[in-house]
Amino acid sequence: MVLTAAFLLGLVAGLRSMMQLAAVSLAADSGRLVLANGAFSFLRYPASAWIFSIFAAGELIADKLPVVPSRKQVFPFAVRILSGAIAGGAVGASAGAPTLGIALGVVGAILGTIGGFAFRARLATALNRDLPAALLEDAVAILLALAAYRLMPARPLL
Numbered sequence: 001m002v003l004t005a006a007f008l009l010g011l012v013a014g015l016r017s018m019m020q021l022a023a024v025s026l027a028a029d030s031g032r033l034v035l036a037n038g039a040f041s042f043l044r045y046p047a048s049a050w051i052f053s054i055f056a057a058g059e060l061i062a063d064k065l066p067v068v069p070s071r072k073q074v075f076p077f078a079v080r081i082l083s084g085a086i087a088g089g090a091v092g093a094s095a096g097a098p099t100l101g102i103a104l105g106v107v108g109a110i111l112g113t114i115g116g117f118a119f120r121a122r123l124a125t126a127l128n129r130d131l132p133a134a135l136l137e138d139a140v141a142i143l144l145a146l147a148a149y150r151l152m153p154a155r156p157l158l
Contacts, residue, residue, distance in 0.1 A: 089105060
């Protein structure tokens with residue numbers, strides 16, 4: 001279940017690049033996800049939860065602006081892969097499998113980026129407007145993040 005959460009967080013990264021980091025930080029800050037000292041421990045601090053939550057909320061707004069570059073451009077794509085890897089790695093680390101968590105986060109981020117782009121483009125074309133498609137994509141990202149949160153262990157599995 002933990003590794004499923006890592007993959008789902010990667011998918012979320014493909015849809016919205018900060019939401020999965022907010023979910024992991026909120027889980028760690030609340031004690032639901034226990035992160036030991038290590039590469040991912042920065043996610044457990046209250047400031048991280050606040051910062052990533054603010055970034056995630058800002059992204060929900062900014063994503064609707066026409067000046068935002070395509071998620072398939074090199075930099076936005078790389079950010080999604082990196083943030084998916086971090087979130088997946090943190091959840092994987094809680095299960096003693098950080099490398100597998102990173103890999104699942106990366107795969108999820110790639111699939112979420114490409115699939116999310118295609119889904120939103122098709123839906124926007126069908127509706128003849130991007131905003132409803134973007135709002136539906138927001139809802140999917142939020143639901144996936146909530147599902148991943150519920151799959152995160154409330155204590156270390158080691």
